[in-house]
Amino acid sequence: MKKFLGKNFVLQSDTAKHLFHDYAEELPIIDYHCHISPQEIYEDKRFENLGDVWFGGKQPDGTFFGDHYKWRLMRSNGVPEEKVTGRDDELGRFKAFAATLSKAIGNPMYHWCNLELKKYFGIEGPLTVHNAEEIWNKCNDMLRNDPNLTVRGLIRQSNVAYVGTTDDPIDSLIWHEKIAADDSIDFMVKPSFRPDKAINITKAGFKEYIEKLAAVVGKASLDSTQDVIDALVNRVEYFAAHGCVASDHGLDYIPFRKLSMEECDAAFKKAMSGEKVTLEEAEGYQTALLIALGKTYHKHGIAMELHYSCLRNVNERMFKLEGPDTGFDMIANNSCGGSIAELMSELDKTGELPKTIIFSLNPADNEQIGTILGCFQSSEVPGKIQHGPAWWFNDSKSGMEEQMKSLANLGLLGNFIGMLTDSRSFLSYTRHDYFRRIMCNLIGEWVENGEYPYDEDALREIVEGISYYNAKRYFGI
Structure with missing residues (x-):
């Protein structure tokens, strides 16, 4: 019987042990998507x-x-x-x-x-x-x-080289500025652009949010879809000046419905006046924003993360009591692979498709995502279009294995940018260790079964790439 959480936890073969201990274990962590607080990092919070x-x-x-x-x-x-x-x-x-x-x-x-x-x-x-x-x-x-065991101490002893926080367009980024000016902070902390509140035209608080966005860009009001786009572009440029390398979109599903700007404006004005916006109108407005943002991300070298297929706040009673992000979300079944491809194709027409990372909460979408990737790769960077790591409810041993097997079956696992925490906890960096063990065990199994040769140089490049170097290259860190 093996020791619980022993040195070779999860590692089932000699090859897996070698790959993990000699190549993966000691590499730094690039946590390119999380929800921890930059203020708590700057203040070096003690719990x-x-x-x-x-x-x-x-x-x-x-x-x-x-x-x-x-x-x-x-x-x-x-x-x-x-x-x-x-x-x-x-x-x-x-x-x-x-x-x-x-x-x-x-x-x-x-x-x-x-x-x-x-x-x-x-x-x-x-x-x-x-x-x-x-x-x-x-x-x-x-x-x-x-x-x-302060916040900074936890990050340092986790060997974290880069932290990508999740930040709203209206954020002043003051804590990021303070971190950047503090020479005692010897790891990188950069903002990521999360414009969901400006895109979700049918959700509560949209009007109030647009008013805040207007104030941040020095406008009395935003009166059209183009005004919103211009404001968001302004904020992307502000984020880029603060070292932003990734954006994040957490949408119910990814739409693609091209409407005229006049039709989008009609939908926007209805939402701002409190009138009900139809599904078609909402999707037209959202598509206009996603296209404009995609082009802006490409211009600034910012990767576009697409998170979708989550049905949020399904327990109405508890949502009213506790609000969002309190544990009442579930996997949704949104067949939007076609619209994702249409959005990417629209951006690709003009050579403005940004680096894109696709995450679905529904594991049934793994193969569909894997086939989307191959349609839009380019020479800009190896693995320009990525299948994001197993996310949220899929973030288990079997979920990680299935995501990596799917990616290996349909694309190039060796160019995978690897794990993130997607966490609100400063203790969650052990998830990278967990992932690396699972990844090395999977690759080791293929080698031990004679499905891949014991080629030391090739295996080292794959394992070190997935653990660290692919993300470092992909985000230009």
Whole structure:
């Protein structure tokens, strides 16, 4: 029987062990998409207790922020909501989570959480209901006193070279400016452009957001679709000047419906006056913005990330209580591969298709994405069009394997830009270790089975590329 989370955790063959320990394990991390706070990086936040860094929860202003993966797991174990996101009894919440985690056999959370305890706090055994209070006390003591367990300390000991935060177009980027001016911060932190609120014309708060966007670009109002486009282009240029190398679009699905600018303006004016916008009108407006933004990203060398097929906030009662991003989302079934291809083709016509990374929350889309890639590659950069790593609900051992197998079947796995955390937690960098082990084990299996030769130079290039160098090249870091 193998030791739990031992040196060769997940690594099933001698080849896999060699690839991981000799090539992947010590390489720096490029976390090109996450949701951590640049302010907390600049301020080098020290966490009050393990619950603060691990769970998050209800904030003083009444909003919720934290790790909804853990919240969902606790709800599945019947833990009362006041213990899931409430912060009145942090030790009680941790014990409830320990009882939950012990039942999570086969869930990636079981590995993630115990890897975090092992790497950052030196906890060798698994978290259980029996040792929960002991672990809680040890971790809290370390969080209060260990200089390596501040935000910057966690990033440094994780060997992170680059952090790509997720930022709204109206953000001043003041914390990024402070980070850039601080010579004591020896890793890169750059903003990523997330314009969803300006694109989601049918969602609540659209009018109010457009008014804020107008103010940021020094306009009294934005009165047309072109005005919105011009404002967003202005902000892309501002972000580019701050080192932005990636944009992110988290849309229900990717539309493509070309309407005249007059038709788009009619839809925009209806939305701004509170009238209902039809599906066709919304898609026309959204398409106009995506085309304009795609061209702008290409001009500035910014990669376009497309995240889709998530059905969000499906529990209406809990959404009203706690708001978005609190763990009430699910996989959607949106067949939008054709419209993605149409959008990319439209941009390609004029040579303005940016580097593009496609993520679907629905694993059934893996093969479709794999075939889209081959239609739009170019000599600009190897793997210009990428199949993004297994995302969110797919971020499991089997999900990662299936994404990589699909990419290998239909494209070039050796040009894959690898893992990201997509996380709100500074402890989540162990997910890169987890991914690298799974990747090396998969490649090692192919070699051991005689499906790929034991070519040391080629294997090293593939493994080191997926772990680090492909992303470094792709984003120009």
